[in-house]
Amino acid sequence: MKTHFIAIGGSAMHNLAIALKDKGYQVTGSDDAIFEPSRTRLEKKGILPEELGWFPEKITSDIDAVILGMHAHQDNPELAKAKELGLKIYSYPEFLYEQSKNKTRVVIAGSHGKTTITSMILHVLNFHQKDVDYMVGAQLEGFDCMVKLTRDNDFMVLEGDEYLSSPIDLRSKFLLYQPNIALMSGIAWDHINVFKTFDDYVDQFRKFVASITPGGILVYNEEDTEVVKVVENAENYFRKIPYKTPEYEIINGKVHLKTEMGDVPLSVFGAHNLLNLEGARHICHTLGIMDEDFYEAIMSFKGASKRLEKVDREDKGTLYKDFAHAPSKVKAAVKAFCEQFKNEKKHGFLELHTYSSLNPVFLEQYDHAMDGLDEAVVFYSEDALKIKRMDPISPDLIKEKFKNENLKVFTHAEELHSYWNTLDKSQGVYLMMSSGNFGGLDLTK
Template sequence: MKTHFIAIGGSAMHNLAIALKDKGYQVTGSDDAIFEPSKSRLEKKGILPMEMGWFPEKITSDIDAVILGMHAHQDNPELARAKELGLKIYSYPEFLYEQSKNKTRVVIAGSHGKTTITSMILHVLNFHQKDVDFMVGAQLEGFDCMVKLTQDNDFMVLEGDEYLSSPIDLRSKFLLYQPNIALMSGIAWDHINVFKTFDDYIEQFRKFVASITAGGVLVYNEEDPEVVKVVENAENYFRKIPYKTPEYEINNGKVYLKTEMGDVPLSVFGAYNLLNLEGARHICLQLGIMDEDFYEAIMSFKGASKRLEKVEREDKGTLYKDFAHAPSKVKAAVKAFVEQFKNEKKYGFLELHTYSSLNPAFLEQYDHAMDGLDEAVVFYSEDALKIKRMEPISPEFIKEKFKNENLRVFTNAEDLHAYWNTLDKTNGVYLMMSSGNFGGLDLTK
């Protein structure tokens, strides 16, 4: 099968391209910019474009599938040529469905926790050498690629994202998967540039639940009232399995899960990670993994990439980085950090740089998000606001919305880096929350 990727360099897109190459497909692609690690990984597989840019002449009538990434625009010249030739154009999730429509599809959805839960499930399955196809949004220990596609596997585990599918397909990605088994971890308003109201956002999850195949299964977080409302109001037929935070305790900085089989030591911490773990356990039961085998495997799970991930520092200081930037994720990460390190001085840094996080109307969602930290810092770039054509935001406004008078606010990277350099990283513990890089801050030094 001959496939061509428009915007091959994206995090998700390049992994799918590699998976198809490994499956024996003929793969080509284009992009106007490709960064690491995508660049090296594509080059290793021999599918890195020779030069950057869009080249309509690459689009030929013998291409079986054109896969369109969100990075491309509606007026992309390669897309125009593909339409002109009448080629089949797929979004990323649409193509994944085509690859898995004859398999049992397991879809993990939610505003937060979906990457970690998917990662936990795959870790357990991998530990017990149970082979499945998958797509996950983080690099996992023991896995070479974030996407795996085979002819033979019976199951496909998919991280279900509610964001848009492609520039020409404005459906939420997870609406294309039609799950046989689904999980919903939580609902907290996000992506306000696309979903203008909270009800618009919730509607995507209503549609997701409605897309579960007849007689399917939904595992859901019964501690989230919005999730419960969506599940209770669903009109289609499926089996409902609720889950909640399991019992646990912390002894000498180590988290132990309380089970009928005794205390299970874990390598992750935080109540929300224990909640994620419980959701993963219920999904694994559906896949034939009994509790005893689940607990045996989960003891060695160290976390998904950039989810409370410990950074190895030259000075041996204790520092964790987290992808958290949406309010619910920030609050959960801070709560976990404060609970885990009760006796340490706790520093928390948050970078605001997404469209949602810099929207004045949305900033109210961050109220008390940094409470419990001894030193709390928020960084956002005034230049980023200009690039996004957004109105200036004052540090005082940020403090007001976070409801934290002691908050330190930095609006340019130089000042942030200067403050960072005054801190003794071997004294206290540090939590760095961002989907960016704090203006180029090196967290290892």
């Protein structure tokens, strides 16, 4: 099968391209910018474009599938050529469904926790040598690629994102998967540049539940009131399995899960991660993994990339980084961090980096998000606001919305870096939350 990727360099897109190459497909692609690690990984597979840019001449009538990434625009010249030739154009999730339509599809959805839950499931299955196809949004220890596609595997585990599918397909990605088994971890308003109201956002999850195949299974977080409302109001037929935070205890700085089989020591911490773990356990159970086997495997799970991930520092200081950017994720990460390090001085840094997080209306969602930290710092770039053509935001407004008068606010990377260099990172513990990089801050030094 001959496939061509428009915007092959994206985090998700390049992994799919590699998976198809490994499956034996003929793969080509284009992009106007490709960064690491995508560049090196594509190059190793022999599918890195020879030059950057868009080349309509690459689009030929013998191409079986054109896969369109979100990074491309509607007026992309390669897309125009594909339409002109009448080629089949897929979004990323649409093509994943095409590859898995004859398999049992397990889809993990939710505003928060979906990457970690998917990662936990794959870790357990891999530990017990249960081979499945998958797509996950983070690099996992023991996995070469974030996407795996085979001809023979019976199951495919998919991280289900509610964001848009492609520039020409404005449906939420997870609405294309039609899950046989689904999980919903939580609903907290996000992506306000696309979903203008909270109800519009929640409606995506209503549609997701409605897309579960007849007689399927939904595992859901019964502690989330919005999730419960969606589940209770669903009109289609499926089996409902609720889950909640399991009992646990912190002993000598290590979390121990309380189970019928005794205490299970874990390598992760935080109530939200234990809630994620419980959801993963129920999904694994539907896939034939008994609880005893699940607990045996999960003890060695160290977390998904950038999800409360410990950073090795030259000075041996204690520092964790987290992808948290949405308010619910920030609150969960801070709560977990404060619980884990009760007796240490706790420093928390948050970068407001996304369109939503820089919107004054959405900032209301961050109220008390950094409470409990001994020192809380928020950084956002005034230059980024200009690039996004957004109105300026004052540091006083940030303090007001966070309801934290002691908040330190930096708007220039140089000022943040200067302050960072005054701190003795060998003292206290540090939590760095961002989907960016704090203006190029090296967290290892």
